[in-house]
Amino acid sequence: MADKSSDPLALWQKMMGEMEKGYNAFANQAMSSPEFSKAMNQASGATAGAQKQFAELMEKYLLNMNLPSRAQMIGVAERLQNIETQLNEIKATLQQMNAGASSGSVGVVRPPRTKRPPAPPSAAPPSGEKK
């Protein structure tokens, strides 16, 4: 069987790994400079400003057209999701109450809190406090 030094697939994978490491190291070094930080933040600052202006303009446009904006639609969707969550909680509570009533007990039965860790192989006991 061929060893890894002559396996073309293994060589390809090794080369990819080395290229990834090399490029990451090179990019990290370049991104560590103050010049990079300055350029990146100038670009992202301009983008954030433009995005905000565009969003405000669009909001006004939609308002004039008597249409809901994306943010308003998301707001409605989130409120619906909250209502669904609360309905599910109410449903779960009712189911628990029904189960409790039919079994004659109230609430969900949980396992006892009596578990102890398995004894270590040596004689030394764990240092945890006991109640």
Add this chain to the structure above:
Amino acid sequence: MNAPAGLDIASIPERIQSEVQRAIQRSIKGVEYFQTSGPTLGSTPKDIIHSRGTMNLYHYRPLADEIYRIPVLIVMATTNRGYILDMVPGQSFIEFLLKRGYDVYMMDWTPPRPEEKSLSMESYVLDFIPDCVRHVQQDSGEADISVIGYCFGGVLSLLYGSIFNDGPMKNLICFTTPVDFRELKLFHNFADRRYFDVDRLVDSVGNVPPEMILSSFEMLRPASRVTSQVQLWENIWNDEYVKSYRMFDRWATDTLPLAGEYFRAITKDLMWDNKLFNDTMTVGGRKAQLADIKVPILHAVAEHDHIVPYDAAKHLITKVGSEDKEEVMLKGGHVSLVAGPNAIKRLWPKLDSWLGGRSI
């Protein structure tokens, strides 16, 4: 012409056949990849016992006949979803804890709504965590609680533990938790106070968009996105590889926005002034010094963590005031420390052996 040293001529036809079969499988599976969704994640049975806006508190249904007295509350990092700790059956940290007899709760996060942009560090440390702790106490009927914090969830847990140092936190476990923020070198450079106008950003966008968080993580290893897709194509015939790729890729790209005021505080107090490391951190006017943490603490760090390098995490154990404290360095990266085959054989058993004796 001679064959290169180590090349077995006889194996060449067999090798060609194997590669042809893989190429055919790649074509078939490649089509399947786009036609199917990934595995269902976070499916361990649970109940949402408390929910407030961006915050959800889950209680996982016990899987053991007998459980430890002290419940465990996991505080997830605010940038990512909690299902990294509950991938699929057999690869779920939560399932592991439940089967080992722990009573598990998790604080998980959903994207903060636009009106939640005013959530601050105080909201998380002085409100959300204490509120969830109270719910865990009520639900479990136990006064004591063990807290596990992952990444920035660890920072929040440290801040909570240092302020509420008279209880009810009984044990603290941190996974890859930064303390010295100067050592997050690239993040520190991205947020250079001379060029990064955090006030302008937060005032412009409200909540910091997830694309910005994701791209700052991806910039730490810019080539890895491309090479991981090349590797996926090479291994697309391998169902297990594809399943694992989809799980981790989905989680990594499922980044959450950050509440604006909270992001402002992280940038100013931690990235710029390094207050946690310098012992000058305050939250809502209350001192938050690591030396005030006295409970037993375990800090698990990853040998090849590119997000929280060891230099950023190593001071945690030396700075806390606990007598019972331990740092453990395990092979792996920031994510493979807590999830995947590496975590199953390294971190999970270590955590169980440390926490079991302290949970009675």
